[in-house]
Amino acid sequence: MPLTVRLDHVSFAYGHGPPVLRDVSLEIDRGEFVAIAGPNGGGKTTLVRLVLGLEQPDAGRVELRAERLGYLAQRAQAGVDAPLTVRELVSAGRVPRTRLIGPLSRSDRDAVLDAIDRVGLLPLAERRLSALSGGQQQRAFIAKALAAEPELLVLDEPTTGVDVESQESLGALLERLHRELDVTILYVSHEFGAVERFVERIILVRGELVYDGPPKDLPELWHDPSHAHA
Amino acid sequence: MLELEFMRLAFAAGIVVGLLAPAVGFFLVQRRLSLIGDGIGHVAFAGVALGYLLDLPLVLTALIVSIVGALTIEALRTRRGAAGDQALALVFYTGIAGGVVLVSAAGALNVNLFQFLFGSILTVTRGDLVVIAALGAAALAVIALLYRALVAVVVDEEGARVAGLPVGWLNALTAGLAAVTIAVSMRVVGILLIAALMVLPVVAAGRVAWSMRSTMFLAMGIGLASVLAGITIAYYADLPPGGTTVLVAAAAVLLAEPAAVLRR
Numbered sequence: 001m002p003l004t005v006r007l008d009h010v011s012f013a014y015g016h017g018p019p020v021l022r023d024v025s026l027e028i029d030r031g032e033f034v035a036i037a038g039p040n041g042g043g044k045t046t047l048v049r050l051v052l053g054l055e056q057p058d059a060g061r062v063e064l065r066a067e068r069l070g071y072l073a074q075r076a077q078a079g080v081d082a083p084l085t086v087r088e089l090v091s092a093g094r095v096p097r098t099r100l101i102g103p104l105s106r107s108d109r110d111a112v113l114d115a116i117d118r119v120g121l122l123p124l125a126e127r128r129l130s131a132l133s134g135g136q137q138q139r140a141f142i143a144k145a146l147a148a149e150p151e152l153l154v155l156d157e158p159t160t161g162v163d164v165e166s167q168e169s170l171g172a173l174l175e176r177l178h179r180e181l182d183v184t185i186l187y188v189s190h191e192f193g194a195v196e197r198f199v200e201r202i203i204l205v206r207g208e209l210v211y212d213g214p215p216k217d218l219p220e221l222w223h224d225p226s227h228a229h230a
Numbered sequence: 231m232l233e234l235e236f237m238r239l240a241f242a243a244g245i246v247v248g249l250l251a252p253a254v255g256f257f258l259v260q261r262r263l264s265l266i267g268d269g270i271g272h273v274a275f276a277g278v279a280l281g282y283l284l285d286l287p288l289v290l291t292a293l294i295v296s297i298v299g300a301l302t303i304e305a306l307r308t309r310r311g312a313a314g315d316q317a318l319a320l321v322f323y324t325g326i327a328g329g330v331v332l333v334s335a336a337g338a339l340n341v342n343l344f345q346f347l348f349g350s351i352l353t354v355t356r357g358d359l360v361v362i363a364a365l366g367a368a369a370l371a372v373i374a375l376l377y378r379a380l381v382a383v384v385v386d387e388e389g390a391r392v393a394g395l396p397v398g399w400l401n402a403l404t405a406g407l408a409a410v411t412i413a414v415s416m417r418v419v420g421i422l423l424i425a426a427l428m429v430l431p432v433v434a435a436g437r438v439a440w441s442m443r444s445t446m447f448l449a450m451g452i453g454l455a456s457v458l459a460g461i462t463i464a465y466y467a468d469l470p471p472g473g474t475t476v477l478v479a480a481a482a483v484l485l486a487e488p489a490a491v492l493r494r
Binding site for chain 2: 052053054067068070083088091092093095098100101103104126128145154
């Protein structure tokens with residue numbers, strides 16, 4: 001499998017603060033579906049921000065071999081106050097694949113509708129995002145990321161504030177998208193129960209890398225997200 | 231009323247500003263940067279003062295200083311935390327204080343200055359109108375051409391950055407558009423009130439709109455109606471046009487509020 005992401009002895013701190021990540025090394029191959037788990041403040045978001053180039057490591061090296069990136073940030077939903085429809089949101093995700101000037105072409109409009117259809121929101125395409133449930137809003141943001149036809153899809157805490165049923169449904173959706181689109185997925189969560197049975201690999205981060213392997217081999221203690229506070 | 235040339239010129243300038251200010255303000259409001267217009271207005275005041283001092287066209291010096299100020303504010307804004315916020319305050323207050331000192335040095339601390347602080351649309355000349363129309367049309371054309379890219383940044387700035395959009399360049403462009411709007415609009419509603427015309431129509435439109443696109447067009451409609459109604463009311467009631475226009479826009483927000491309540 002071609003390599004998509006490599007972190008080589010990466011350490012990072014915000015400003016002059018304490019280190020958030022220490023000596024993290026890992027490799028992620030193309031087409032993998034990986035959960036990055038760990039407690040709040042453990043460095044999960046920082047890890048993916050380093051992968052995406054939004055932060056630069058203090059030490060070590062980050063290598064990213066993917067050109068088309070889709071990113072659902074932890075607080076991306078903050079924009080739902082804006083009076084935008086699902087179609088407008090997903091169209092915004094298509095912009096990186098088009099020229100900047102002028103309207104969307106017919107094929108781009110079709111790609112937008114296809115992305116909306118893939119997450120099951122086509123009947124709600126003209127609805128305002130603020131009128132949708134939390135789970136539907138997350139699906140809309142995933143469709144936005146898909147509209148750019150990403151090679152690497154990074155989802156940071158996509159189930160925050162979403163009910164358990166929607167979490168299960170979102171996990172199943174991501175599993176299907178992973179299978180159909182052959183996209184590499186990094187799924188960040190402190191509650192990884194919803195995707196545990198779909199992912200091939202869990203990376204547990206708590207300031208450093210404390211586990212990297214298949215979910216079935218994860219020690220029982222660490223299935224409880226509160227382990228970090230012990 | 232329209233048989234008077236100064237009124238025809240006022241309405242023509244008002245149409246440009248009524249459409250342009252909310253169109254640019256739309257992007258600022260959606261990014262929760264509503265007050266940046268005020269900050270650029272402060273800096274524009276220093277530009278007007280510089281024009282008095284150097285005896286240059288005031289719109290030109292205000293435009294140049296506003297663009298420099300807007301780009302500086304945008305650069306500082308991208309800094310994190312309180313330091314960035316304090317740096318913004320530094321630019322705002324340096325602008326207004328520098329303006330006071332410069333205008334005093336030019337010996338222009340007089341009634342003429344009030345035209346720029348509070349607007350003086352009834353003194354717009356044909357030459358002013360040509361400048362206002364040219365800059366306004368250019369700014370609206372840029373917005374029309376880059377609408378999708380600007381919206382992509384508004385919707386999710388970090389996602390757009392990761393996906394490879396030139397976010398820094400687009401943000402600088404938005405700041406530049408805000409600077410042009412303020413330079414163009416200062417004769418109409420004044421430096422101290424222009425930010426209101428950029429923000430209030432967008433807020434009113436957001437109460438009743440059903441999409442981003444409809445918000446923008448409704449905001450432009452409300453901005454245009456506010457300016458036209460403001461000038462008309464000011465003419466017949468002998469009121470200051472700038473302040474009257476902004477009060478009409480504020481009334482539009484109040485009138486739209488029931489629609490927002492019903493929608494919930």
